[in-house]
Amino acid sequence: MSDHSSDKAFAGSIPALYQTHLVPMIFQPYADDLAARLAARLKPGAQILEIAAGTGVVTRAMASALPSTISIVATDLNQDMLNQASTHGTSRPVVWRQADAMALPFDAGTFDAVVCQFGVMFFPDKAAAYAEVRRVLKPGGVFMFNVWDRTEDNDFADIATKTVEKVFPENPPGFLKRTPYAYFDPAKIKLDLSNGGFTAVPEIITLTARGRAESAQSAAVGYCQATPMRKEIEDRKTPSLEEVTGIMAEAVVQRFGHGSVDSKIQAVVVIVEV
Secondary structure, three states: OOOOHHHHOOOOOHHHHHHHHHHHHHHHHHHHHHHHHHHHHOOOOOEEEEOOOOOOHHHHHHHHHOOOOOEEEEEEOOHHHHHHHHHHOOOOOOEEEEOOOOOOOOOOOOEEEEEEEOOHHHOOOHHHHHHHHHHHEEEEEEEEEEEEOOHHHOHHHHHHHHHHHHHOOOOOOOHHHHOOOOOOOHHHHHHHHHHOOOOOOOEEEEEEEEEEEOOHHHHHHHHHHOOOHHHHHHHHOOOOHHHHHHHHHHHHHHHHOOOOEEEEEEEEEEEEEO
């Protein structure tokens, strides 16, 4: 039985494609939301740790929205993603550092806030990861993260899922429903936070936004080629990755028409204090 270790493999050409096609389409609205929430509650001189920073969409949003007196350390498990993030740059200096959220290389009580955008779904033991977050937070600190709601509430993800189920009916790639769109149940999130040592009741907000892509092809490239689902498609060999991408692009056209596309996206925002 597979351990699905490739679900965390954001390497090779994936980081650049992720930044080009996925970040502006589905991640930017929620990055801006997290940055605004942090700006409303942090005081000058605060220290922020970002985990699972990816290509830095939240990092850039925080660097722009927060005063320069608030320091930012942005980490990710995948050095290739951090390389893409640092190449893209930020409006002011931040610290980029490779780190595993399961074993954070920081002293206890270092940070006023820990933030994570669409990353906790990838943690193999969420309660253990949350315990690490709690360990590095100062008393009175805040942990703020978001996760995707179910695929049925995210149009592009839903189309991608139905595309691969149609193309590979006997053995469809399961990455999307298995990992990024699998962790949205408030009761489960609350339980994991409690098991990780958080005693405060978390604030949980369902947030609907709009996902926009310049074309159906861009949306299809984002999901088929800029996520670990790419390897699942390639491993099946026939149809090819390009052919599956084209099939999804046509499905997007049938749903939204030609030209730029605008669809529903939905996430869950979680805020919990120490």
